[in-house]
Amino acid sequence: QKEVEQNSGPLSVPEGAIASLNCTYSDRGSQSFFWYRQYSGKSPELIMSIYSNGDKEDGRFTAQLNKASQYVSLLIRDSQPSDSATYLCAPSRSNDYKLSFGAGTTVTVRA
Amino acid sequence: EAQVTQNPRYLITVTGKKLTVTCSQNMNHEYMSWYRQDPGLGLRQIYYSMNVEVTDKGDVPEGYKVSRKEKRNFPLILESPSPNQTSLYFCASSLFPAGDTQYFGPGTRLTVL
Numbered sequence: 001q002k003e004v005e006q007n008s009g010p011l012s013v014p015e016g017a018i019a020s021l022n023c024t025y026s027d028r029g030s031q032s033f034f035w036y037r038q039y040s041g042k043s044p045e046l047i048m049s050i051y052s053n054g055d056k057e058d059g060r061f062t063a064q065l066n067k068a069s070q071y072v073s074l075l076i077r078d079s080q081p082s083d084s085a086t087y088l089c090a091p092s093r094s095n096d097y098k099l100s101f102g103a104g105t106t107v108t109v110r111a
Numbered sequence: 112e113a114q115v116t117q118n119p120r121y122l123i124t125v126t127g128k129k130l131t132v133t134c135s136q137n138m139n140h141e142y143m144s145w146y147r148q149d150p151g152l153g154l155r156q157i158y159y160s161m162n163v164e165v166t167d168k169g170d171v172p173e174g175y176k177v178s179r180k181e182k183r184n185f186p187l188i189l190e191s192p193s194p195n196q197t198s199l200y201f202c203a204s205s206l207f208p209a210g211d212t213q214y215f216g217p218g219t220r221l222t223v224l
Contacts, residue, residue, distance in 0.1 A: 031210060032210040032211075034212070034213075036213075042217075042218075043201055043215035043216060043217055043218050044154070044201070044213075044215050045215070046212045046213070049212065088153065088154065090213075092210045093210060094207075094208075094210030095208070095210065096208060096210065097142070097159050097161055097167065097208045098156060098159065098169060098170070099144065099156055099159075099213065100156070100170070101146075101153050101154040101155075102153055103151060103152060103153035104153050
């Protein structure tokens with residue numbers, strides 16, 4: 001059983017729409033939650049982190065966390081072609097040395 | 112400029128020929144790790160290091176070795192590469208362990224024939 005599950009995609013959205021990405025995790029001890037963006041052929045880069053239940057907004061990105069449901073999501077509002085990438089979810093325990101990533105969801109924003 | 116560097120960026124080799132992929136960071140990070148990325152499987156952790164001379168296995172350590180003799184360097188060693196190690200490899204570092212932002216190197220695409 002996978003530790004981190006993401007909607008498999010690919011997810012195609014029109015420009016200006018909202019892209020919704022989902023991630024569930026199995027480790028109830030996870031305390032820190034990260035979303036990384038990876039452009040094709042490039043390395044992952046952090047776009048959002050969230051540590052408490054609720055919503056966290058950063059520009060056009062909103063992360064939502066529900067620890068009881070073991071669920072974290074990422075919303076991309078007003079999607080732009082530059083948002084076309086693979087998004088990786090990474091929950092972790094703050095005091096742990098191992099890090100697990102989801103397989104990623106590929107988003108394509110069509111003009 | 113704060114960065115993680117990897118070399119080589121691309122490598123084609125043959126089965127059994129020992130190789131080393133270097134990784135270096137200039138951010139004075141204590142935590143470093145290696146990942147491989149394969150289609151449909153995402154990033155999988157190979158080895159990690161908590162500090163100099165302290166390393167441990169990740170999820171897929173078979174066929175790999177690492178060492179951490181200096182804080183800035185964390186080389187990945189494939190002593191006898193096999194075709195199933197053909198993959199895209201990333202080195203990453205962070206100030207603290209897993210619960211912290213990971214800074215990734217540019218990646219090394221390895222092909223083992």
